[in-house]
Amino acid sequence: MSDQQAKKRLYIKTYGCQMNVYDSERMADVLAPLGYGLTDTPEGADLVVLNTCHIREKATEKTYSELGRLKALKLAKAAEGGAMTIAVAGCVAQAEGAEIMRRQPAVDFVVGPQSYHQLPELIARTYRALGQRLAAEFAAEEKFDALPVDRAVTGVTAFLTVQEGCDKFCTFCVVPYTRGAEYSRPVEAILAEARGLAAKGVRELTLLGQNVNAYAGAGGLAGLARQLAKISGIDRIRYTTSHPRDMDEALIAAHGELDALMPFLHLPVQSGSDRVLKAMNRGHTSDHYLRLVERIRAARPDIALSGDFIVGFPGETDREFEQTLELVGQVRYAQAFSFKYSPRPGTPASALAGQVPESVKEDRLARLQDLLNEHQTDFNAAQAGRTLPVLFEKIGRRPGQVVGRSPYLQPVHIEGSPSLIGTIAPVEITQATRGSLTGRLAQDAMAVA
Ligand code: SAH
Ligand code: SF4
Ligand code: F3S
Numbered sequence: 001m002s003d004q005q006a007k008k009r010l011y012i013k014t015y016g017c018q019m020n021v022y023d024s025e026r027m028a029d030v031l032a033p034l035g036y037g038l039t040d041t042p043e044g045a046d047l048v049v050l051n052t053c054h055i056r057e058k059a060t061e062k063t064y065s066e067l068g069r070l071k072a073l074k075l076a077k078a079a080e081g082g083a084m085t086i087a088v089a090g091c092v093a094q095a096e097g098a099e100i101m102r103r104q105p106a107v108d109f110v111v112g113p114q115s116y117h118q119l120p121e122l123i124a125r126t127y128r129a130l131g132q133r134l135a136a137e138f139a140a141e142e143k144f145d146a147l148p149v150d151r152a153v154t155g156v157t158a159f160l161t162v163q164e165g166c167d168k169f170c171t172f173c174v175v176p177y178t179r180g181a182e183y184s185r186p187v188e189a190i191l192a193e194a195r196g197l198a199a200k201g202v203r204e205l206t207l208l209g210q211n212v213n214a215y216a217g218a219g220g221l222a223g224l225a226r227q228l229a230k231i232s233g234i235d236r237i238r239y240t241t242s243h244p245r246d247m248d249e250a251l252i253a254a255h256g257e258l259d260a261l262m263p264f265l266h267l268p269v270q271s272g273s274d275r276v277l278k279a280m281n282r283g284h285t286s287d288h289y290l291r292l293v294e295r296i297r298a299a300r301p302d303i304a305l306s307g308d309f310i311v312g313f314p315g316e317t318d319r320e321f322e323q324t325l326e327l328v329g330q331v332r333y334a335q336a337f338s339f340k341y342s343p344r345p346g347t348p349a350s351a352l353a354g355q356v357p358e359s360v361k362e363d364r365l366a367r368l369q370d371l372l373n374e375h376q377t378d379f380n381a382a383q384a385g386r387t388l389p390v391l392f393e394k395i396g397r398r399p400g401q402v403v404g405r406s407p408y409l410q411p412v413h414i415e416g417s418p419s420l421i422g423t424i425a426p427v428e429i430t431q432a433t434r435g436s437l438t439g440r441l442a443q444d445a446m447a448v449a
Contacts, residue, residue: 010036011045015062016053018240019179019208020090022159023116024051027089029148030119042073045084047123052090054174056342063092064103071106085126087111087119091178095346113164113179117146144185151196156393156422157405158202162190162217162224163209168243170270171281171349172310172341175210184209184216187224191231198233201422204391204405207239213246222250229260235424236391238409240266241308244284244292256299263300264334264409267293268308272327273320276313280349286327293331304334304379304408311368312341312361315354321364328371334379334408336372340365373434380410380432387442388412390427392420411436 010031014024027049028038042048048070053059067086074084085108088100094112101107108126111119144161151158165180166173194205205228207221215221225237237260244267254261267289271277274285284292296303309328311321328336340361343350383406390412392404402416404427412427413436426442 008034008036008046009039009044010047010049011039011042012049012051013042013066014051015059016051016055016090018159018206019113019161019164019210020051020053022161022208023089023113024049025151025153025159026147027051027116027119029151030116031123032152033148034120034123042070044073044077044082046082047085047087048073049087049089052088052092054091054095054178054344056339057344058342060092060096063088063100067100067104067107071104074106085109085123087122089113089116091174094178095174114143117143144189151193151200153197153200153202156201156391157204157206158197159206159208160190160193160197161185161208162221162239163212163215166210167214168211168245168283169281171279171352172313172344172347174344174347177346179210182211182214182216184214187217187227190217190224191227194228194231194234198231201233203233203422203424204236204238205234207237209239210241211243211246212239213242213248213251220248220250222248222254225254225258225261229258234260236260236262236407238262238264242267244269244282244289247292247296252296252299255296255303262407262409263303264306264407265296265303266306266308267296269327269331270308270310271313271316271320272324273316276316276320279315279352280310280313286323290327290330302408305331306335306409307331307333307337309336309338309368309372310341311338311364312356314341314349314352314356316341316356316364321368324368325371328368328375332375332379333372335376338365338368338372377432377434379408380434380437382432383408383410383429383437384432385429387426387428388437388439389424390414390439391424392416392422394421406437413438414440416441 012024014020039045052063070086077084086106088107088110093110097110100110109122163184165182166176167182169176213221228234228237269289272286388406390404390406392402394403395418396403396413400415401413402420404412406412414427427439428442429437429439431438
C-alpha cells in the first residue's frame, strides 16, 4: 500500500542501535496490511510508536521527554474529535514497561522487542479497550516466524537481523536483560529475506546482531556470509556488532577470501586495562584483543577497524585510562564510538564502589576522542589519490552530487548523474576530511557511465 492510499497515519521514532532501525522497518511492514502508512511527523498521526533505547541514562530519559511532547499532540487530536494511539516499543519498554505506564498515562500500550508481531492484536485490543497494555515476553523465534516475509525497502543497502540477544553479561550493560538470550535465525529464513531484498534492488546487506559473530546457524557467520554472497545482486556484505570472543578462524579466513565481505570490522574492546576488562566481565585481555587484530590484519591487511570505548568505569584509575589510549595507539581505529560510563539500574557495575566523578569522565572522554579523531582523519587522508569502488546510494545535498560508500564505509561524494545510484563504480579520491571523502569517477568508469 502506498503512502497516499493509506487511510491511517503511522509515525515511528527510532532511538538506539541498528537493530532498532531494522525493527522499526519490520513494525511498519506488520502494520501496512492494517492500513497504516508511514508519515514523517507525529502531528495528527493515528498511531505513534517510540522505538526506545535503554543503553545509557540519557537514552532512557529521551523516551520520557518525547512522551511528554506526544501527550500534548494526543490531547490536541482528541480536542478535534480524533484519536492518537501511543505505543512504546524497544529496550526501555522491555526494561521498565510498567514504569512507563505509571509515569505517562497517555501511553496506550508497551511492546517489547520480541513481541512486534503482536502489534496488530495490541492495537485492536487498545481500540476495544480491553486493557492488555503490556507485551514484553522473550520468544525471538516467534517474532521472526510471524513477521511478514515481504519487506518494503527502497534503497540499495539494507539491514538484516540474523541474531538477537546476548549471553555475555558485561557488568555495565542492559542488553542481556532487554533483548534476552542469544538466538540465531535459521539460515533458510535469512536467505529468503535476502533474496527478497536483492529482488528489490538491494546490493549491500548489513547483517545485524547484538553479538552477530556468535551466529550459530550452519557454518556460523562465515558460512552464512558465503551463502549470501552467492545470491545474485548481493555484492557487498557487512556485519555488526562483533564480540572479540566470538571472532573465530573461519570468519577471519573469510575476510581474506570472500570478495563480498567488506574490509571493515566493528570490534569493540571497551578498555585497554586488563583489570577493567575483568571487572567488565569482557572475557578477554588487551593482549588477546591485540593478537586477534594482528590475525585479522594478516588475513585482510587493509581492513578498517572500528571500536566502542567506555571511560570512567567504576574504579578506573588514571593509569588504567592511559592503557586505553595506548591500545588505541597500537590499533589505530578508522572510526570509533566512545562513551562515559553510565550506571544502569539492575547491572552489577552500577553497585560497584569507586564510581568516577563526572568531571573526570568528561576529561578522559575528551582526551580519548581527540586521539580517535586524529586517527580517523589520518585513515581518511590516506585514501587520497587511491581509486576505490563506491556503491552509490543517494543524491547528495548539493545539486549534481551523488553519495555512496567506500569498502571502508566512508561516505564518498562526487559530481555525477543520479543514474549512478545502485551501481558500484571506481572513484578517484581527491580530498578527505574526518567524516567523508570527495572524488571523481575514474576514467574507465566514465566510459561506461
Ligand atoms: N553488543 C555490542 C554493543 C552493545 S551496546 C557489544 O558488545 O559491543 C553499544 C555500546 O554501548 C557498547 O559497546 C558500549 O561501549 C556502550 N555501552 C553499553 N553500556 C554502557 C553503559 N552502561 N555506559 C556507557 N556505555 C555503555
Ligand atoms: Fe552488552 Fe557486553 Fe552483550 Fe555487548 S557483549 S551487548 S556490551 S553485554
Ligand atoms: Fe539500545 Fe536496545 Fe540497541 S538498549 S543499543 S536499542 S539493543
